[in-house]
Amino acid sequence: MKALTDPAPGDTDGGATIYQVAERADVSIATVSRVLRGTAPVAAATRARVEAAMAALRFTPSRLGVSLAERHHAANGIVFPDLSGPYFAEVVLGYEEVAAEVGRSVLILSTHGRQAAREMVLDLAARVDGMVVLARTVDDEVIAEVLGKNIPVVVVARDRVRGADSVNAENEHSAEALGAHLAAHGHRSFAFMGDPEISADAYHRWTGLTRALRAHGVNVPQRPVACPFDEDGGREAAAVLLGTDPPDALVCANDEIALGAITAAEQMGIRIPDDLAVTGWDDVMAARHSRPGLTTVRQPMRQLGAWAARRLHERLGGDTSAPRHEVLPTQLVVRASCGHHNKEDR
Template sequence: MATGKPATIYDVAARAKLSIATVSRVLQGTGPVSEKARARVGQAAAELNYVPLRAARSLAVQRHEAHGLVLPDLSGPFYGDLLMGYERWAGEHGQSVVLTVTHGNADPRRSVRDLAGRVDGIVVHGNAIDLATIQELRKAGVPLVLVAHPPVTGCDSVRTESASSAEQLTGRLLDAGRSNLVFVGDPASSYDVSERYRGFANAHESRKKVAPEPIRVELTEEAGQGVAATMVAQKRGGGLERVDGLVCANDELALAAMSTLRSADVGVPDDVVVTGWDDVMAARYVSPGLSTVRQPMAELGRLAAQRLHERVTGERTRARNDVLATELVLRDSCGTSGAMH
């Protein structure tokens, strides 16, 4: 808008040439509305970068004392640790947390826009929402912190280091004589996984080797079992049976693959080395212990909460990008043990 002020419902109604009542019904999802009217309101809202913020947000002294946390999923131990760190900091500073999960959500963009009207700012993890929606929220003046996401101008970002640690880990395996490593996980699924594969590829390239294409699977136990089962089934097929190492994008993949291989009498680490990422609790207690990369998941959540609070209160106006260190944890699943930064 020419004034630079956030668009209001009145602006949307004027642009769509509809009544306030009709626009309100469309935005709130209440009452009968024609598809034509719904489309006109959607187009007008998009053109104006309209986000349904409450009127109270225009009063500098009045806030909701709530943070929005947008996650793609809640499965697996990673999100539990992230949430624990986030909620602990928010609770200590009198902030409530409103959680939105986008995986399986029919209209995540609308859910996040609605969330923006109930909170003071939003933390977005990974690819929970698309870049266009992030940009829309930013232009509407919503304080944003991105977690495990590439930096975006005007937004804070908090992430852990991935590429260097993945390169170190892969390099150790190559230098120990493992010549047929494969990366398990889909680099297209998230920024973190793409960075881990980049480190895997860099380790090969620096040793004049060609990095194989990744095995593109979801980061789940079922996928890890499937990859290992395929290896076992192809022992005589001239394919994956030559693989002597699995560099997995997270611990769930690695633990499931390792269990499946051992059940089929494939030796870990003698026949196949297996590594993961995250250092979840189970990694320390399986036998052999899982070699992995420890990332400070609770600290990631804590720092995201702090950064959002700083932006909401005006304590800090310039965006910053924080990158937290990770740590190699070498256990018996790759034939060695110890830790290194």
């Protein structure tokens, strides 16, 4: 179980190259390449010799060599702000899943709000055939720069960028539906938490909400309460807000903010939903397990990523049609945090 099948001594490093295989099989590297890819007929006997040599040397072609010769990477990238919440993780998962299906590796890049985002994205661009950019991780001009290198880009959860495909979850209508539902509950004083400046989604949710409130003759809050999109952000901002001028309905740009706000409210002795209605966005796992259950808007997070991956694949397949802009439907999920309902509340 040794000797014969062991790699030739001396190939201490990395792995065998096509040259070593060729030499061992006593053929030219062209022939090895041909059996590797099946691009041309190879005599059965020769093929057998080559295959034996490959096996003996545990040969795996160098991706670098292949890619350089083929002039593409067979890899795609995805850029997101961070992976801390469930939202981006789900999108990335949906993306990876279909990317893998169509045979492309995926490189991830989290900008972490770092200054160097531009450089990082450009570096990524040099390693992939195409990429998807989530939310406002980088400026439009960086995306333009990437597109300028002939690398297709599809943006997700972000306003359209010239020359790039895009996919978003529907925001305004669901925000209107949410606002209408809340107004029907009798809530008259609203606040919106989340920063429309740093998230296109938040912007459209805010827009839709204000429109609904106006339509229902409800006072529209002056401005959104800008806060980070995580639990701490929601908790801290809510603590301030509820301490000074408590509204009776709190519409949050995502579930984490909402859950943070609920924590703050409970600490202050404010009862949900009796004293304060709170709603989120996304429908993450914690939303359905929290008590009261969090009223929220479910987004097709996985599908967002999947759509992006498929579109990118089409582009890389040579599709040069005009950019497409997809909007995926969302769904209002009413639970107990926005007020009591007839049904058994949870």
